[in-house]
Amino acid sequence: MSATDEKAIRRVVISALVGATIEWYDFFLYGVVAGIVFSKLYFPGSDPVVSVLLAYTTFAVGFVTRPLGGVIFGHFGDKIGRKSMLIITLMIMGVATFLIGLVPTYAQIGIAAPVLLLLLRVAQGIGLGGEWGGAVLMAYEYAPKDKRGFYASLPQIGLAIGLCLASGVVALLSSLLTDEQFMAWGWRIAFLISGVMVLVGMYIRLHVQETPEFAAVKARNAELRIPFMDMIRRYPGNVLKGMGARYIDGVFFNIFGVFSINYLTSTIKISRTDALLGVMAAAVVMIFFIPFFGRMSDKVGRGKVYMWGSLITAVSAFPGFWLMTHSGGNVLLIWLAIIVPFGILYASVYGPEAALFCDLFDAKVRYTGISFVYQFSGIFASGITPIIATALLKSGGGEPWQICMYVLFAGVVSALCAWMIGRSPSPADAVDTADAPVVTASR
Numbered sequence: 001m002s003a004t005d006e007k008a009i010r011r012v013v014i015s016a017l018v019g020a021t022i023e024w025y026d027f028f029l030y031g032v033v034a035g036i037v038f039s040k041l042y043f044p045g046s047d048p049v050v051s052v053l054l055a056y057t058t059f060a061v062g063f064v065t066r067p068l069g070g071v072i073f074g075h076f077g078d079k080i081g082r083k084s085m086l087i088i089t090l091m092i093m094g095v096a097t098f099l100i101g102l103v104p105t106y107a108q109i110g111i112a113a114p115v116l117l118l119l120l121r122v123a124q125g126i127g128l129g130g131e132w133g134g135a136v137l138m139a140y141e142y143a144p145k146d147k148r149g150f151y152a153s154l155p156q157i158g159l160a161i162g163l164c165l166a167s168g169v170v171a172l173l174s175s176l177l178t179d180e181q182f183m184a185w186g187w188r189i190a191f192l193i194s195g196v197m198v199l200v201g202m203y204i205r206l207h208v209q210e211t212p213e214f215a216a217v218k219a220r221n222a223e224l225r226i227p228f229m230d231m232i233r234r235y236p237g238n239v240l241k242g243m244g245a246r247y248i249d250g251v252f253f254n255i256f257g258v259f260s261i262n263y264l265t266s267t268i269k270i271s272r273t274d275a276l277l278g279v280m281a282a283a284v285v286m287i288f289f290i291p292f293f294g295r296m297s298d299k300v301g302r303g304k305v306y307m308w309g310s311l312i313t314a315v316s317a318f319p320g321f322w323l324m325t326h327s328g329g330n331v332l333l334i335w336l337a338i339i340v341p342f343g344i345l346y347a348s349v350y351g352p353e354a355a356l357f358c359d360l361f362d363a364k365v366r367y368t369g370i371s372f373v374y375q376f377s378g379i380f381a382s383g384i385t386p387i388i389a390t391a392l393l394k395s396g397g398g399e400p401w402q403i404c405m406y407v408l409f410a411g412v413v414s415a416l417c418a419w420m421i422g423r424s425p426s427p428a429d430a431v432d433t434a435d436a437p438v439v440t441a442s443r
Contacts, residue, residue: 069129303422314411
């Protein structure tokens, strides 16, 4: 690889990483705050469990609308280009997050408060639905074929940094302010910060070029009229296997990154700041392990790394929750129970995931394909997980073992799908022609 090529890849990766970080910060900030702020200020009620469930329902709405964003921006990303869609999605996400920080509470404007919150969450979902696919595609399509797992994993670090920033900012505000100040106005600062971050991200993204692979498609005038229909026609098996493989990612992330905060504060009775710091520490560790497993997937095989990662990650929920439950409130033990499963083992899934999904489709439908697989599966894998976990915790009398069994089920489903993906050739390696044969799985 020439110095010019390396410089171009670095520029693209930085652009994708910065944008992904901002998008994930915006999206997960809502999840971090949902159980500790929105349930009290926007969904007040006599039953705190019902209030939390309502707050998590609006959290889930963001996942329901993500497939819509994935289809819309995937369509135009496969017809017009990856770069322009990334700029639009970043703007949608940033403006919606900024406005959430300005929405009056239920006590101030009544039912209009949760309605406005819901509408802005819809906008967040649409923005992120188009963002993720474009960000990882920029890195994947610029990278040499033998390093695609590694380079495609680098934008994935944006999830860890975004979660770290979201939980870290809220933890900092919680520690600096009294509970009254934090609930009255402090939490809003975390959302308003997004406005500045978006300006930085826009500047960086305006200075990258279209990917060589899509530029070649444009040069041949090979863009498809309706990429989504072509994806369904040629790759139905890949779509189903990809969504199944995604199951453990969504479930595990939202159990440890979102639900655990409310569990630790409400059931284990540790402070909000300590719970947030535990999640933030896991996110910091994850930053280093995501590219490690991405590089491993280039050497060992993405299907194999993902399969074993799914099983091991799922099983780790049992010792993780056991340690939280029997920690006696010891903060270091609780942090260990989060950092090892979430910061290290979960990265074995999330690191190779982007390239695994990109391998499932050829360049003409790749933006649409990976966006749909990732975002549509997010409805059942991610969006409803905090709701399911809250209900399982209640049905289990406050014990988390039903939650762990649910995580294990998700891990087995994902491992099976990854195994099937790993047994077949990749459309990404096939000759890209209009009459290319149908291939039903990826390596």
